Amino acid sequence: MRKPVRGDAAGMDRAPCVEDTFDFDIGPQALDGAIQAFGATTGQSVIYDSSLTTGVASAGARGRFDAAEALARILQDSGLRIRQVGQGALVLTRDAAVEAPAPARDPAWYYGAIQQRLGEAFCRRPELAEGRHRLAVQLWFAADGRTSRSRLLESTGDADVDAAVQEAMNGLALGVPVPARMEQPFTLLVLPRATGYAWACAAPEAAP
The missing domain is CATH 3.55.50.30 (Phage tail protein beta-alpha-beta fold)
Structure with a gap:
């Protein structure tokens, strides 16, 4: 009107x-x-x-x-x-020079996107791709969709694996903005492959 x-x-x-x-x-x-x-x-x-x-x-x-x-x-x-x-x-x-705000997404979408990106990052690291560890993690994202802070809530008992998890989390980029009103941190639990948890990559032993 x-x-x-x-x-x-x-x-x-x-x-x-x-x-x-x-x-x-x-x-x-x-x-x-x-x-x-x-x-x-x-x-x-x-x-x-x-x-x-x-x-x-x-x-x-x-x-x-x-x-x-x-x-x-x-x-x-x-x-x-x-x-x-x-x-x-x-x-x-x-004003055409002012970018319109990105449409709001359901919070579940962000959890799904984070899980996918994190799984892909794990697959690039042999010590994580095997999927032998239970990982409880928390991540914070800046407005541009990149990790601003991350934390491994429980040590795996292996310092090298812990470091690999931290490195994988720190390099995440969702590719979409995260609204300022979105509640953070995002907390995810990644279960071992043996439990039937859906990993983003095939088991190393299944690779040709």
Whole structure:
């Protein structure tokens, strides 16, 4: 639904000149309210889809500015920009230079992806590919999907194997961003191959 914001009818008779300045007293608030206050002050129409401003806050604009500077302050860090349409009409759009947030995934998807990447990393290390050990691990990921921290919760009793597990965990890259709201760490239990646990690689003795 298109949601226009307009000032009073008299103010809409003339598009403000670019040199015009106004006294703005728009405090921090929801972006929707800040845009309405801007329109009431300047008499300029701001046309936008209400979905663009839902849940978005604005720092507002206080002081004497021209319309462009006031809008820049109101829209700062919102990921939105203004496009001029005709005289006196402005359209609010998403800034193409700002990457849209990645769609949220079910937490189970991340566990599955981590398990697969970890299994592949284990398969590249002969001491782990055999699948003889029970491994309880915890991993933390940075926003870019790379391991930021990892921990082996129980030693295997073999320092070389423990080191190989740690190295495998530290080099993981999921290939997708991990949302900041995702609860971490991820805790996984990897069981020995003899228990029937599905390993990502064939048993070494089965290789040709």
